[in-house]
Amino acid sequence: MSFMNILAHVVTGLGALVLFASGLGVFRMPDVFNKMHAGTKATTLGSVLFLFGLGLFEPSWLPKLFLIILFIVLTNPVSSHALARAAHNEPSEKPDNLIIDDLEESKGGDQ
Amino acid sequence: MTKNLPSIVSSSIVLFGIWLSLTLTFDLQEIILGVVVSVLTAVAVKGALTGNLLRLLSPEKFLAAVGYVMFFLVQMVKANIDIFFRIFRPVIPIRPGIVRANITLKSERARAIVANSITLTPGTITIDIIDDEIFIHWVFLPSGDVHSETQAMVDSFAGRLEKIFE
Amino acid sequence: MSNTFLIILFVLIGGGLFLSFLRLILGRKATDRAVALDTTTLITTGFLVLVAFLQGRSMLLDVALVYSVLSFLGVLAIARYLDGGLR
Numbered sequence: 001m002s003f004m005n006i007l008a009h010v011v012t013g014l015g016a017l018v019l020f021a022s023g024l025g026v027f028r029m030p031d032v033f034n035k036m037h038a039g040t041k042a043t044t045l046g047s048v049l050f051l052f053g054l055g056l057f058e059p060s061w062l063p064k065l066f067l068i069i070l071f072i073v074l075t076n077p078v079s080s081h082a083l084a085r086a087a088h089n090e091p092s093e094k095p096d097n098l099i100i101d102d103l104e105e106s107k108g109g110d111q
Numbered sequence: 112m113t114k115n116l117p118s119i120v121s122s123s124i125v126l127f128g129i130w131l132s133l134t135l136t137f138d139l140q141e142i143i144l145g146v147v148v149s150v151l152t153a154v155a156v157k158g159a160l161t162g163n164l165l166r167l168l169s170p171e172k173f174l175a176a177v178g179y180v181m182f183f184l185v186q187m188v189k190a191n192i193d194i195f196f197r198i199f200r201p202v203i204p205i206r207p208g209i210v211r212a213n214i215t216l217k218s219e220r221a222r223a224i225v226a227n228s229i230t231l232t233p234g235t236i237t238i239d240i241i242d243d244e245i246f247i248h249w250v251f252l253p254s255g256d257v258h259s260e261t262q263a264m265v266d267s268f269a270g271r272l273e274k275i276f277e
Numbered sequence: 278m279s280n281t282f283l284i285i286l287f288v289l290i291g292g293g294l295f296l297s298f299l300r301l302i303l304g305r306k307a308t309d310r311a312v313a314l315d316t317t318t319l320i321t322t323g324f325l326v327l328v329a330f331l332q333g334r335s336m337l338l339d340v341a342l343v344y345s346v347l348s349f350l351g352v353l354a355i356a357r358y359l360d361g362g363l364r
Contacts, residue, residue, distance in 0.1 A: 009282060016289035018191060019320050023293025025198040026316045027300045032308045033248045034205055035300075036236055038194055039316040044231060045191045050323045054330050057278065063132035064338045065326070068345060072319065075349045077227035077237075079315055082356035084238045084248070087308040088209075089360055095207075100257065102211040103238060103246040 008056035015050025018042050031095030032087045040080040047072050117165040118158025123149045125161050162220050167275075175274040182271060186232040193233045197250070208252045209238060212265045214245045221276045225268045235264065286327065294320045311355050318348035 025038025048069050055065040087093045088103060126149035134141055153160065167173050197203055216222050222245075226237040229247060238246045245265060253260040297316040304310035322345045329337030 009278075012286065013282070013289075015323070016286050018195065019323055020289040020293040020296075021195050021198050022316055023296035023320060025194065026313050027296040028198060028203060030203070030205070031207070032306065032312060033207060033236065033238075034203075034250055035309060035312045036248075037234070037250050038198060039297075039312045040236065041187070041190045041194050041231055042198075043316055043319040045187055047319055047323055051326055054326055058330060061330075061335060061338060063135060064335070064342070067129060067132050068322070068326070068338070068342050071342070071345055071349075072322070073231075074227075075345075076315075076319070077230035079349055079352040079356065080230055081226065081237060081239075082353055082360070083308055083311050083315070084236060086311075086356045086359035088238055090308075093306050093308045093359070097205075098208050099206060099252060100208040100210065103209045106211065106241065106244065106246075 004056060008053050010053075011049050011056060012053030015046050015048070015053050018046035019050060022046055031097060032093065033084065033095060036080050036084060040076055044073060044076045115158045117163040118161065119150075119153045120158075121162070121164035122153035122156065122158045122160040125164070126152055172275050175271065179271045179275070182267075183228055183231075186228075190231060190233040194250075205250055206252045207248065207250060208257070209246055209248050210252075210257050210261045211244050211246055212258070212261045213243055214240065214265060214269060215243070216269050216272060216276065218276050221269075221272050224272060225265070228268050229265065232268075283331075290320060290324050290327065294324065307359055311352065311359065314355070315348070315352045318344070318352070322348075 019042070022038050022042030025042055026035050029035040029038055051065045051069050055062040087095075123146075127145055130145035130149060134145070167176055197205075214222060214225065216225065222240060226240060226245065229245075230236045234250045236248050238248050240246070247261055247265070249257075249261075294317065297313050297320060301310055301313040301317055304313055322341050325337055325341040325344060329335065329341065
C-alpha cells in the first residue's frame with residue numbers, strides 16, 4: 001500500500017464518519033437551530049472530506065469532484081440562512097428554549 | 112460597461128474554469144465554444160457572479176485572501192470537532208441564544224462572505240442581517256459578557272476581510 | 278479498496294442517511310423537516326459519488342452535481358414558502 005492509498009482511506013473514512021455524525025446530530029438535537037448546527041457544519045466538512053477522498057482513489061475525477069465540493073461549500077450556508085430566517089419569522093416554528101433573543105427585541109422595536 | 116469590466120473579466124475566467132473541469136477535453140473547438148459561452152454569460156450577468164477578482168492581483172491583498180482562507184479552514188475543522196463531540200454525548204450540552212453584533216463592512220459581497228463564514232465556524236450560525244446589525248445563534252453561549260464575545264468573533268472575520276475589500 | 282473498508286463506508290453513510298430520513302418523517306415541525314431534507318440530500322450526493330466510484334461510471338458524477346444543484350434550489354423554495362412566500 002502506497003502513501004497515497006493510505007491517505008485516501010483515512011480521508012474517505014473520516015468523511016463518512018462526519019456525514020454519519022451529521023445524520024445523528026439532525027436526529028438528536030432538540031430544536032431547529034441546533035439541528036441546523038449539525039446539518040450545516042458537519043455535512044459541509046463531511047462532503048468535502050468524503051468526495052476528496054474518493055477523488056484520491058480516482059485522480060482523473062478530481063476536477064469534477066472539486067466543482068461539486070465548491071458548490072456545496074458555497075450553497076450550504078445559504079440554504080441554512082434561508083431556513084433560519086423562516087424558522088425565526090414564524091412564531092409557531094420558533095423554539096422556546098432560547099436564553100436570550102436579541103432579534104425578537106429588535107423586531108418588536110420596529111412595530 | 113467599463114465600470115464592470117474587471118468583474119466581467121474575472122467572471123469569464125471563473126466560468127471558463129468551470130467549463131474546462133466539466134468537459135475535461137482540450138479540443139480546439141470545445142475551448143473556443145467554452146470561451147464564447149463564458150464571456151456571453153459573464154456579460155449577461157454584468158460580472159455579478161464573482162465581482163472584481165482582479166484586485167487580488169496586488170500582492171498584499173492576495174496574501175490577505177490566502178490568510179483568510181487558511182483562517183477559515185482551521186475554524187471549519189475546529190467547528191466540526193466541536194459539533195462531533197457534542198453530538199455523541201449522552202445528554203447534549205446546549206445553552207442556546209441569539210445575540211446581536213455590529214458589522215461595519217459596507218460591501219454586500221463582503222457581508223455575505225462574513226455571514227457564510229460565521230455559519231461554518233464553531234458553535235455559531237447567522238440568522239439575519241438587519242441594517243448594520245448581524246444576529247448570531249450560539250449553540251452554547253460563551254461565559255462572561257456575551258455581546259463583547261460575539262463582537263470579537265465577528266470582528267475577527269470582518270477585520271481580515273476589510274484589508275481585501277477596502 | 279478492500280471489502281471491509283467498503284462495508285464500513287456503507288454502514289456509516291447508510292446510518293447517517295437513515296437517521297436524517299427518520300427525522301424527515303418524524304420531525305415535529307415543518308422547519309425541522311426542511312433541515313432534515315437538506316441533510317438527507319447532501320448525504321445522498323456523497324452516496325451517489327460512492328456508487329459512481331464502485332461502478333466506475335463517471336456519468337453518475339454529473340448526476341450527483343445536478344442533484345446537489347436541484348436540492349439546493351428545492352430547499353430554498355421550501356424556505357421561502359415557510360417564510361410567507363415571495364413578498
